[in-house]
Amino acid sequence: QVQLVESGGGLVQAGGSLRLSCAASGNLFSMRSFGWYRQAPGKQRELAATIGSVGNLNYADSVKGRFTISRDVAKNTVYLQMNSLKPEDTGVYYCNAVAYNDAISWGQGTQVTVSS
Secondary structure: OEEEEEEOOEEEEOOOOEEEEEEEEEOHHHEEEEEEEEEOOOOOOEEEEEEEOOOOEEEOOOOOOOEEEEEEOOOOEEEEEEOOOOHHHOEEEEEEEEEOOOOEEEOOOEEEEEEO
């Protein structure tokens, strides 16, 4: 497994931008993909974006065109650039790593609040 630490959350006005970071440590070569998930108050955790080991990308329809997931291999960090934020993007954002043996690791989460 890996250890994941998120940062970069905060309060922003609608239309603004934030960049989330996920610093990873541990056996990174055993990871099949990294992703960002989010959980709004009273709702289930949902996928925002994922990036595979060969750079393949996947986005939820609700964030396509606004969010960009990327990875800096040298820094062992995964980013989520969020632009044109909306109040409905508010929630706790979690970094996730999936190993080739299907083991899943989660970070502690970072709060994103978008005011209208």
